[in-house]
Amino acid sequence: MLAPLLFVWPLSIAFTHYFANNVANFPYDQALREHVAAIARQVKLVNGKPMLTLPASARALLRADETDSVYFHVITRDGRFLAGDKDLPIPDLLAEMEIIPGEIYLRDAEFNGQDLRFAYTYLAEPEMPKERWVVVEVAETTEKRNQLANKIVASVILPQFIIIPLAVMLVWFGLSRGLRPLTRLRKTIETRDPGDLSPIATRRVPEELEPLVEAFNEMLERMKKNVEAQQRFVADAAHQMRTPLTGLKTQAQFAIREKDPEALRHALRQIATGVDRAGRLVNQLLTLARTEGGSEPAQQRHEPLDLAQLIREVVEEWVMVAIEKGIDLGYESSGPVMITGNAFLLRELAKNLVDNALRYTPTGGHVTCRILGNFSTVMLEVEDDGIGISEEQAELVFERFYRVDDATTEGSGLGLAIVQEIAMQHDSKASLRPNPRGRGAVARVVFAAWHPPAPPPPPPDDFSELYRQSPPIGP
Ligand SMILES: Nc1ncnc2c1ncn2[C@@H]1O[C@H](COP(=O)(O)OP(=O)(O)OP(=O)(O)O)[C@@H](O)[C@H]1O
Ligand SMILES: [Mg+2]
Structure with a gap:
């Protein structure tokens, strides 16, 4: 001042x-x-x-x-x-x-x-x-x-020599008094424990600062929920990792004691399968962490793409798996449909849905990937006639590590969580429902259709313009 x-x-x-x-x-x-x-x-x-x-x-x-x-x-x-x-x-x-x-x-x-x-x-x-x-x-x-x-000048200016320093002192005094609550608030925040996410008391905060402190407290609340979710996730992940690792250890100990070469080979094969399973779990955890963080630029970029083409490619990749399992894997679409999205993430989403449909459908079953589009929306549907899902389970299966039948089927319970995370990043929501056409289940994700911006009107034809302006030629 x-x-x-x-x-x-x-x-x-x-x-x-x-x-x-x-x-x-x-x-x-x-x-x-x-x-x-x-x-x-x-x-x-x-x-x-x-x-x-x-x-x-x-x-x-x-x-x-x-x-x-x-x-x-x-x-x-x-x-x-x-x-x-x-x-x-x-x-x-x-x-x-x-x-x-x-x-x-x-x-x-x-x-x-x-x-x-x-x-x-x-x-x-x-x-x-x-x-x-x-x-x-x-x-x-x-x-x-x-x-x-x-x-006259002196009589006006001289008093100012007293008034101005006085005003400065008063302003100084007023400001430092007025800002004292702010200093106090700063000290409160500075002396906090790094892990302390409890709300800041609004009791001694001046009225003007209250909305700020409240907004800050709301942010703390959200952060706390986030941190808790992360901690839960890490705990779950550690727990999930421990099971296959313990299995591997047991099998390895078993193999060490084994004398019969045939039985030894069998044990080693089991160890290889166990390593595969653990590797898949680690991959899924990584995918989920990356999808959530969205840290890599390649995953943040959303651009117009043909969803029908993308799904077709994913289905082609899974044909061999389907044939091995004796399942009829089909693909239906009515031509290109454009949406804006991230190709890498959408492929991950489709892969998980197809994997589930093939995994929870017995030999001889049918799995169909379908793209249905109208002017405003595009729907991806993965239909199967496998073991199906009950209405009660339909919401729960999207939670991390949740599995309906953990004993008889294999998996880590992360696939649908990844699907939901990716759908959310595309302003959409994934669902899994009992198949209305009979046995099995249908997974659906609905996206907003993308249309290219209308092209600008063509520039006027120069010659026609010239003809219009020149006087008619003729007798
Ligand atoms: N198409 C389906 N038909 C019947 N049940 C399904 C289908 N898709 C998912 N489920 C059920 O939802 C559960 C969760 O699926 P999710 O993909 O998240 O995990 P997962 O398949 O068990 O393991 P992974 O993480 O390896 O995919 C599954 O355990 C299964 O019980
Ligand atoms: Mg799965």
Whole structure:
């Protein structure tokens, strides 16, 4: 706040100086006018000839000023000297157009390096030519005026020397008092435990800061939920990892003791399968963490793509698996359908849905991937006629590590959680329902369709424009 004050101060001095000069001029100008009028009364025009009868006492009166020098002269308008102080410069008054005899005018001029203030008036007879008019001028130096102006400026500025420091002190005091709650709040936050996510007490917080603290507390609440979810996830993940690792250890110990080469090979095969399973779990955990974080730029980029084409490619990749399991894997679509999305993530989503459908459908079953599109939406559907899902389980299966039948089928329970996370990043929601057409289940994800922006209207055809403007050719 000091900087603006320091800028305003010189400005205020300049203004004060200007107005003080105006005020100081006023009474002294008035006195000067009276002098002019007094001398003009002593000048008589007789048949156009000026006669000056200034008593000596009047001259003495003019010279009586203590501070300033006063001069006067009587001249004709075209510059002839008649009476008064000889060395006072004779001005060129012929240029002045709007003049009225008897009116008193004021002007400033310089004489011998001194500033002079002039009051002057014209005397004339009715028939006299303008250049012969008589001019009476009285001038005085500006010492008195300057002194008065300086006094006015000083009387305005001097109190400011006291008022401004006082104001600064008051502002300082007020601000530091007003900001004290903020400092206190800062200290509270600074001295907090790194892991402390409990809300900040709003009890001693000033009214203006309350919304801020409340918003901050809400953020803390969200963060707390997030951290809890993460901790739960890490605990679950560790637990899930432990099971296959324990299995591997047991199998390895078993293999060490084994003498029969055939049985040893069997044990090693089981170890290989166990390693595969653990590897898949690690991959899924990574996928989920990456999808949630969305940290890699390749995963954040959403761009228009043909979903039908993408699903077709995924289905082609899974054909061999389907054939091995003896399942009829089909693909249906009615041509390209555009959505905006991330190809990498959408492929991951489709892979998990197809994997589930193939995994939970026995040999001889059917799995169909379908793309249905209308103007505003595009629906991905993966239908199977496998073991199906009950209405109660339909919501639960999207939770992490949740599996309906953990004992008889294999898996980590992360597939649908990944699907849901990716769907959410595409402003959508995935669902798994009992198949309305009979046995099995249907997984669905609905996306918003994308349409290319309308092309700009074609530029006017130059030739047609030319023809329209030129006059018709012909007889
Ligand atoms: N098409 C389906 N038909 C019947 N049940 C299903 C189907 N898809 C998923 N489920 C049920 O939902 C559960 C969760 O599926 P999710 O894909 O999340 O995990 P998972 O398949 O068990 O393991 P993974 O993480 O290896 O995919 C499954 O255990 C299964 O019981
Ligand atoms: Mg799965």
